Amino acid sequence: MAVTTSSASAQSERQALVKACVSRDWSKAIRILNSLLSQACTVQDICNRAFCYSKLELHKHVIKDCEKALELDPYNIQIYILKGHALAALGKGYDALQTWKQAYASVLDQSVDLKQLLELQDLLANSKDDSSVVSDGQIAESPKDPPSSMTSSSNSTCKSPVKTVEREKPLQRENAVASQLTQKTRSISLDLRLSRGIAQVNDGNYDQAIAIFNQILRDNPSSSEALIGRGTAYAFQRKLDIAIADFSKAILSNPTTGEAWKRRGQARAALGESLEAVKDLTKALEFDPNSSDILHERGMVFFKSKDYIDAVADLDTCVRLDKDNKSAYSYMGLALVSVGEYKRAFEAHEKALQLDPNFKEGWCHMAQSYQELAEAEKAVECLQRALSIDRRFVNAYRLLGLLKHGLGDHKGAIRELSAGLEFDKLNLECLYLRASSHHAIGEYANAMKDYDAVVNMDIDSQEKFVLQCLAFYQRELALYAASRANVNYKWFNLDDDIHPMFKHRMAGLAAIEVAQKVSSTWQALRKTLISRSKSEAKGGKRSKKKERNNVISENRGGVCCSTSSSSDTSSSCNCHEEKSSSERFTLSWEDVYAIAVKWRQVSEPCDPVVWVNKLSEEFNTGFGSHTPMILGQAKIVRYHPNFDRAFAITKNLMLERKEVYNAANNLVDLSNPAKLEAIEAARSCCDLFGTVNEDFWIVTPCYSTAFEGHFVRHIVVKYMGQLT
Numbered sequence: 001m002a003v004t005t006s007s008a009s010a011q012s013e014r015q016a017l018v019k020a021c022v023s024r025d026w027s028k029a030i031r032i033l034n035s036l037l038s039q040a041c042t043v044q045d046i047c048n049r050a051f052c053y054s055k056l057e058l059h060k061h062v063i064k065d066c067e068k069a070l071e072l073d074p075y076n077i078q079i080y081i082l083k084g085h086a087l088a089a090l091g092k093g094y095d096a097l098q099t100w101k102q103a104y105a106s107v108l109d110q111s112v113d114l115k116q117l118l119e120l121q122d123l124l125a126n127s128k129d130d131s132s133v134v135s136d137g138q139i140a141e142s143p144k145d146p147p148s149s150m151t152s153s154s155n156s157t158c159k160s161p162v163k164t165v166e167r168e169k170p171l172q173r174e175n176a177v178a179s180q181l182t183q184k185t186r187s188i189s190l191d192l193r194l195s196r197g198i199a200q201v202n203d204g205n206y207d208q209a210i211a212i213f214n215q216i217l218r219d220n221p222s223s224s225e226a227l228i229g230r231g232t233a234y235a236f237q238r239k240l241d242i243a244i245a246d247f248s249k250a251i252l253s254n255p256t257t258g259e260a261w262k263r264r265g266q267a268r269a270a271l272g273e274s275l276e277a278v279k280d281l282t283k284a285l286e287f288d289p290n291s292s293d294i295l296h297e298r299g300m301v302f303f304k305s306k307d308y309i310d311a312v313a314d315l316d317t318c319v320r321l322d323k324d325n326k327s328a329y330s331y332m333g334l335a336l337v338s339v340g341e342y343k344r345a346f347e348a349h350e351k352a353l354q355l356d357p358n359f360k361e362g363w364c365h366m367a368q369s370y371q372e373l374a375e376a377e378k379a380v381e382c383l384q385r386a387l388s389i390d391r392r393f394v395n396a397y398r399l400l401g402l403l404k405h406g407l408g409d410h411k412g413a414i415r416e417l418s419a420g421l422e423f424d425k426l427n428l429e430c431l432y433l434r435a436s437s438h439h440a441i442g443e444y445a446n447a448m449k450d451y452d453a454v455v456n457m458d459i460d461s462q463e464k465f466v467l468q469c470l471a472f473y474q475r476e477l478a479l480y481a482a483s484r485a486n487v488n489y490k491w492f493n494l495d496d497d498i499h500p501m502f503k504h505r506m507a508g509l510a511a512i513e514v515a516q517k518v519s520s521t522w523q524a525l526r527k528t529l530i531s532r533s534k535s536e537a538k539g540g541k542r543s544k545k546k547e548r549n550n551v552i553s554e555n556r557g558g559v560c561c562s563t564s565s566s567s568d569t570s571s572s573c574n575c576h577e578e579k580s581s582s583e584r585f586t587l588s589w590e591d592v593y594a595i596a597v598k599w600r601q602v603s604e605p606c607d608p609v610v611w612v613n614k615l616s617e618e619f620n621t622g623f624g625s626h627t628p629m630i631l632g633q634a635k636i637v638r639y640h641p642n643f644d645r646a647f648a649i650t651k652n653l654m655l656e657r658k659e660v661y662n663a664a665n666n667l668v669d670l671s672n673p674a675k676l677e678a679i680e681a682a683r684s685c686c687d688l689f690g691t692v693n694e695d696f697w698i699v700t701p702c703y704s705t706a707f708e709g710h711f712v713r714h715i716v717v718k719y720m721g722q723l724t
Contacts, residue, residue: 010039012324017048019322023291026052027198043073050082058195062086077103197229206233224250224257231260235267243267258287262294269297272463274305292322299328303335311335326352330362337369340640345369360386360393367399371406379403394420394427401433410437428457432467439474444482451475492598630685651688653698654679660696668692 013032020029033049050065066083069076080103087096193216200209213230216223231246247264250257265280281298285291299314315332319325329352336345349366353359367382380403386396397420404413417434421427435450454471457464477494484492597609628636629643654660658671670676675691682688689696 010036016322016324019292021052023288024055026055030056041072043069043076043079046072047076047078047082050079050086054082054086056195057089058192059086059089060192061195063090194225194229197226201229201233201236204236206237209233222249222253224254224260227253228257228260228263231263231267235263235270238270240267240271244271256287258284258291261287262291262297265294265301266297269301269304274301277301290321292318292325292328295321296325296328299335300331303331306338308335308338312339324355326355326359326362329355330359330365333369334365337372342369342373358389360389360396363389364393364395364399367403371399371403376403376407392423394424394430396420398427398430398433401430401437405433405437405440410440413437426457428454428459428464428467431457432471435471436474439478439481442481442485444478444485447478448475448482451478495597647685647688649700650698651679651682653700654688654691657698660692660698662692663695668694668696 013036017029017032017036020026020032029052030049033045033052037045037049046065046069050062050069053059053061053065063083063086066079066086069079070083073079080099084096084099084103087093087099193212197209197212197216200206200212210230210233213226213233216226217230220226227246227250231243231250234240234243234246244264244267247260247267250260251264254260261280261284265277265284268280269277278298278301281294281301284294285298288294295314295318299311299318302308302311302314312332312335315328315335318328319332322328329348333345333348333352336342336348346366346369349362349369352362353366356362363382363386367379367386370376370379370382380400383396383400383403386393390396397416401413401417401420404410404416414434414437417430417437420430421434424430431450432454435447435454438444438447438450451471451474455468455475457468459465459468477498480494480498481492629639629646630636654670655676658669658676660668660670662668670679670691678691679688682691
């Protein structure tokens with residue numbers, strides 16, 4: 001079994017080697033050959049590696065490999081030819097000529113490749129005829145001056161001019177050769193420094209690599225190779241803006257450098273600049289249309305920006321070009337789940353894990369797909385498998401925490417997330433989820449500690465910023481809940497105490513910029529409050545226990561509470577109090593539902609429910625009443641099975657009524673025959689949206705089963721926004 005596996009692995013690497021050479025990715029080819037040579041040292045693989053080194057102009061590496069290969073096979077003409085070319089490129093023309101002569105002499109009586117022998121003869125013939133191929137001794141030793149008696153004799157009037165001309169020719173030749181050698185020496189020095197810098201990047205020594213590339217750029221500021229190398233080192237250090245600047249300079253220096261476009265696209269993707277990243281990666285594909293690496297990278301950018309259809313297209317093309325790309329298969333599985341193609345999705349996941357059963361990221365991706373389908377047990381099995389491969393894999397702990405948080409096992413979620421944070425104390429996602437779990441079970445002090453850590457963290461992407469905003473809102477709710485923890489339950493009234501606009505932002509994050517401004521304002525105010533409380537604590541006496549509880553209730557309501565004092569909450573309970581013992585105690589319908597709403601607000605603070613009529617006037621109509629079947633390209637697993645039926649009903653009503661309502665609740669006329677034909681032909685939401693060209697909604701009747709012809713209520717179907 002081990003032999004079969006090893007053979008399959010070698011065969012896979014051979015195929016990857018061919019692809020790397022076809023795409024002119026010589027560095028990747030060298031890495032593959034290094035792997036093959038570590039398993040079995042063969043002359044042909046050594047020759048192949050020398051050839052790849054020659055393409056990168058790493059001539060000293062070529063010579064080293066050729067000498068090693070000649071120890072194993074001293075009659076291989078190909079090795080002599082490669083070594084001679086490398087020596088010539090280093091300015092050692094005489095040594096190159098001697099190498100080819102040695103080869104010719106040693107293989108004349110051997111069975112050799114005649115084609116290579118003829119090539120060797122041509123090289124020898126050209127070298128003898130070419131005056132620029134001279135030995136080091138010939139270059140170093142200029143022709144000596146003739147004796148003075150031969151040049152200064154006034155009687156030799158016919159010979160003197162001739163001799164002067166003959167003396168000038170070798171001097172001119174010497175100067176030309178010296179100039180040529182100087183240029184070659186500079187080229188060799190640059191090549192060696194570039195290779196040394198790239199090696200430092202590959203070894204993770206980014207500061208040393210940057211120092212090497214800085215030296216190169218001082219001598220040659222427009223060196224695109226050095227700019228790309230330095231930009232890559234900065235990118236690995238997460239200095240993405242500086243990296244992008246270097247890649248941009250490389251593009252200005254040489255716009256046809258596909259590697260610079262690719263690297264800049266990767267850096268922009270890491271910053272969350274999806275549109276710019278896609279443009280750069282698309283440009284890189286123009287120079288290398290069959291690059292599986294670029295297709296893979298662009299597919300992942302599409303996936304992260306929720307453009308699942310394009311993600312599937314790119315990743316599918318990628319795996320057709322590179323059938324062993326396990327990451328592409330795995331991300332394609334996630335994208336396929338999002339567009340509702342579950343069978344193909346799990347086929348892709350299984351293919352990724354078939355290629356590498358120890359692919360921990362693949363197990364996590366499969367767990368995410370199972371979670372989308374609400375198959376929690378299978379998701380847990382996948383995550384445990386990932387942790388069995390690497391117990392320090394933080395993402396697996398995060399997903400386990402997220403899963404248990406969603407199942408209501410908040411203490412279990414805290415255990416998993418804490419385990420992950422032991423290995424990465426600054427993992428923003430784990431900190432936020434753990435804060436939410438502490439918040440959900442009333443451990444407000446621990447929740448505040450984690451929320452503060454998230455809010456105060458330096459971030460480098462839009463996704464993390466969204467989590468920071470959520471942490472800010474959740475922290476305010478935790479402060480409010482803590483201020484009501486020691487008072488009667490009826491005084492807990494989030495709907496009346498919290499400002500309506502705060503609740504809207506909290507529930508919808510409609511304007512992240514507003515949240516950022518509020519967060520910065522709150523930071524300044526919080527510092528003032530803390531310093532004030534410290535100064536008061538130094539000069540004041542210790543309060544009684546009862547008074548201390550009242551102070552906590554007053555000061556911990558949160559900056560966005562319209563009131564945090566328990567004395568102002570008399571309006572929080574709308575029940576009609578009894579005037580005497582004989583009168584009945586009555587509750588309005590709102591009072592009845594308020595009990596359930598309060599319980600939900602207390603028990604699930606991270607999924608808040610608020611009264612619509614107590615939001616701001618701008619947003620109180622229809623807020624929170626949407627049940628999406630499709631969000632962008634994502635098909636909501638729970639509701640999408642109803643989509644075809646709802647879509648057909650909507651089309652029939654539009655054709656029947658010939659009108660819909662827009663976002664401003666105004667009628668939109670659809671009586672134009674062309675529009676009606678377009679509605680009839682529509683096969684997707686985009687097609688239907690195109691007939692109206694703006695957000696619209698339509699009312700579907702819900703007929704009473706008790707009274708024929710009566711409407712019980714209406715269901716509103718909305719089509720909002722067209723993807724671009």
